[in-house]
Amino acid sequence: MSARQYVSFAADLAAVLLVIWQLISMRRLPGENTPQRAYFHRLSVVTLIISVLYLLKAYADIQIGGLVPEDFGMLSEADLKAWYAAAVLAWLVDIFLTVVFLFMWITLMCWTLFEDREYLRRRFWVGFMPLIVSAVFTCVCIPLALMSEQGYYVFLVALVVFYIVRTLYFLLSLWLLREYKRQNEYLRFFNPWFFFIPVFAGWVIEDVTGWDFSALGSAIGVVLIYISITRVQRYMDMETEFYNMDFVNFLKGLARKKKYDPHSAMIFMPDSPEERKAFSGILRSQLPKDCEPILCGDGRVVVLTNARHRGPLAMVIEDVQALYEIKADSVLKKKTETAEEFMERVL
Numbered sequence: 109m110s111a112r113q114y115v116s117f118a119a120d121l122a123a124v125l126l127v128i129w130q131l132i133s134m135r136r137l138p139g140e141n142t143p144q145r146a147y148f149h150r151l152s153v154v155t156l157i158i159s160v161l162y163l164l165k166a167y168a169d170i171q172i173g174g175l176v177p178e179d180f181g182m183l184s185e186a187d188l189k190a191w192y193a194a195a196v197l198a199w200l201v202d203i204f205l206t207v208v209f210l211f212m213w214i215t216l217m218c219w220t221l222f223e224d225r226e227y228l229r230r231r232f233w234v235g236f237m238p239l240i241v242s243a244v245f246t247c248v249c250i251p252l253a254l255m256s257e258q259g260y261y262v263f264l265v266a267l268v269v270f271y272i273v274r275t276l277y278f279l280l281s282l283w284l285l286r287e288y289k290r291q292n293e294y295l296r297f298f299n300p301w302f303f304f305i306p307v308f309a310g311w312v313i314e315d316v317t318g319w320d321f322s323a324l325g326s327a328i329g330v331v332l333i334y335i336s337i338t339r340v341q342r343y344m345d346m347e348t349e350f351y352n353m354d355f356v357n358f359l360k361g362l363a364r365k366k367k368y369d370p371h372s373a374m375i376f377m378p379d380s381p382e383e384r385k386a387f388s389g390i391l392r393s394q395l396p397k398d399c400e401p402i403l404c405g406d407g408r409v410v411v412l413t414n415a416r417h418r419g420p421l422a423m424v425i426e427d428v429q430a431l432y433e434i435k436a437d438s439v440l441k442k443k444t445e446t447a448e449e450f451m452e453r454v455l
Contacts, residue, residue, distance in 0.1 A: 116320035
């Protein structure tokens with residue numbers, strides 16, 4: 109065994125174990141099975157399949173004594189044909205699954221950033237067509253790579269097609285990210301670069317050196333984005349799903365960086381913990397996405413907003429009170445107050 113085979117096998121095994129750990133961690137998360145969690149679970153399962161196939165390819169490579177694309181269609185030893193077929197099959201299916209992997213990543217981005225699961229369906233040619241083309245090429249290339257003496261050239265054609273498709277999906281991801289940042293000042297509890305950097309670093313290392321780091325890079329990217337998303341759990345009151353007081357320090361940090369500047373607040377005053385729990389779902393359903401409902405130590409629920417006048421606040425309060433009888437008030441930030449001073453005053 110060469111150093112490349114040792115390291116590749118170890119990297120693929122680490123990827124499998126890493127994704128299994130993450131799937132187990134996801135099952136232990138409190139709360140409901142939201143669409144975002146369901147999408148992320150599917151992405152993780154695809155990552156696990158990719159990692160297992162890479163592990164199979166690495167093991168088959170060891171049994172054969174080394175396999176490169178130039179060997180496609182040329183291996184004749186009968187006792188090695190099964191391992192050869194397994195290696196070629198895993199290799200090509202994995203390349204296709206990286207396209208599926210990116211497609212599912214874009215779907216997750218659409219939901220997380222815009223809560224829009226229909227984006228790719230509305231733009232069929234951009235979203236689904238590259239995936240369909242990749243699937244067709246995979247079905248055609250596998251038997252040709254296995255049985256034809258020209259299997260290497262078939263593999264090269266497939267590789268070029270997959271590179272083009274992966275590049276299209278990567279550019280689409282960056283476009284979605286730019287569109288979100290154009291409409292919003294910052295990303296909260298979701299850092300796409302935690303995904304992009306390890307995933308594409310793993311692919312580049314494998315493409316340049318031939319060492320199998322693609323699966324490990326993908327696994328690390330998925331785990332890091334999972335940690336980024338679930339970071340919100342530490343700032344949540346699990347009973348009401350309002351933010352807790354630790355979240356105030358997080359917001360103050362954003363305010364110091366000029367990334368957060370609330371201009372008003374709504375204050376709701378439930379009489380008891382039971383009333384607070386019953387009222388929480390109603391309030392969350394009536395709030396715009398950019399509002400911050402924070403559960404204070406004295407039982408008040410303070411909702412920080414960007415509204416500069418009392419009119420929009422009064423409308424939201426009326427809508428909430430129409431569904432649930434509760435005492436409420438609103439506060440505007442003074443012209444001389446900083447964001448931190450305003451939060452100190454209302455919280």
